[in-house]
Amino acid sequence: MNRALWIAKTAVDAQQTRMSVVSNNLANVSTTGFKKDRAVFADLIYQNVRQVGSQSSESSQLPSGLRLGTGVRVVATEKMHTQGNPISTENAYDMAIEGRGFLQILMPDGTVAYTRDGSFNVSADGQLVTSDGYPLEPSITVPDNMTPGSFAVGRDGMVTAMVDNAQQTLGNIQLADFTNPQGLQAIGQNLFLESPASGTPQTVTPGLQGAGMLVQGSLEASNVNVVEEMVNMIETQRAYEMGSKAISTADQMLSYVTQQL
Numbered sequence: 001m002n003r004a005l006w007i008a009k010t011a012v013d014a015q016q017t018r019m020s021v022v023s024n025n026l027a028n029v030s031t032t033g034f035k036k037d038r039a040v041f042a043d044l045i046y047q048n049v050r051q052v053g054s055q056s057s058e059s060s061q062l063p064s065g066l067r068l069g070t071g072v073r074v075v076a077t078e079k080m081h082t083q084g085n086p087i088s089t090e091n092a093y094d095m096a097i098e099g100r101g102f103l104q105i106l107m108p109d110g111t112v113a114y115t116r117d118g119s120f121n122v123s124a125d126g127q128l129v130t131s132d133g134y135p136l137e138p139s140i141t142v143p144d145n146m147t148p149g150s151f152a153v154g155r156d157g158m159v160t161a162m163v164d165n166a167q168q169t170l171g172n173i174q175l176a177d178f179t180n181p182q183g184l185q186a187i188g189q190n191l192f193l194e195s196p197a198s199g200t201p202q203t204v205t206p207g208l209q210g211a212g213m214l215v216q217g218s219l220e221a222s223n224v225n226v227v228e229e230m231v232n233m234i235e236t237q238r239a240y241e242m243g244s245k246a247i248s249t250a251d252q253m254l255s256y257v258t259q260q261l
Contacts, residue, residue, distance in 0.1 A: 003068070004250040010071030011243035014041060017074045019236045025224045026233075033084065033116030033190050034222035036229075040076040043069055081181045084116075084223040086215055092151045093120045093128060096220040099212020101175030101204070104137040105130060105191060112137055114176055114201070116220055117190035132189055140171045153216040157206040175211045176201035 018039040028034040052065030086096045095118035097103070102114035113134070120128045120136060128140045142151065143163050150162035157173035178184065183197025194201060204211040 007071040008243050008246035014072045015236050015240040022232050025229050029224045031222050033220050035079045036224045037077045039074050042075040044071045082223045084220040086218045087221050096215045096218040097212045101177050101211040105134045106137040113191040115190050155213040174203050
């Protein structure tokens with residue numbers, strides 16, 4: 001294959017992948033606790049035709065070499081774990097994290113997943129669960145005889161309620177923090193899993209050891225900036241057009257050579 005055609009093809013493929021990333025960000029602009037992705041590019045291996053610094057004569061060296069690039073590819077999509085804006089919901093079971101950390105969710109297979117989505121409901125047995133029915137870990141159970149409107153979550157994670165005209169502690173919500181949150185594996189449903197790149201989770205009390213604090217009656221919005229993503233989309237479109245133009249130009253050059261033969 002003609003070298004220029006192949007290089008332009010890698011550029012078009014890379015920009016198409018970036019467009020998928022941008023589209024996913026825009027699609028999740030209203031997803032609670034969503035963290036936007038960023039496509040990371042890297043140039044491909046170089047063909048070394050003439051080694052820089054090699055001897056051009058017995059007493060002289062080449063000041064520069066001849067290396068031909070072979071294109072580009074997307075090597076990673078990084079999650080940007082910046083804080084999303086808090087949105088007041090006035091729902092006592094909703095909570096947002098102000099700062100670092102993740103809420104812990106117990107999965108059906110017994111593993112623990114992590115999320116920034118603090119929208120919870122009460123299950124039939126009184127447990128706080130996600131919209132998919134997965135319970136919060138450690139478990140918080142709301143008593144049937146709780147005084148309406150008395151459910152309270154402190155900024156330090158302490159959960160209390162009025163039961164039989166007496167204040168009762170229902171439990172303590174713990175946060176999990178990671179050395180490298182970008183290394184977490186996103187699995188959908190606003191959930192992340194631990195990976196070798198993220199490091200092991202450190203369970204901490206909200207507000208201690210650098211962890212964030214809880215805000216009851218609020219949810220963390222997506223950190224997607226629509227204007228920024230629209231600019232990224234325009235950049236991607238223009239880069240895609242230039243790659244396509246390079247393919248067209250290389251094809252015209254080949255056609256010219258063929259006609260001359």
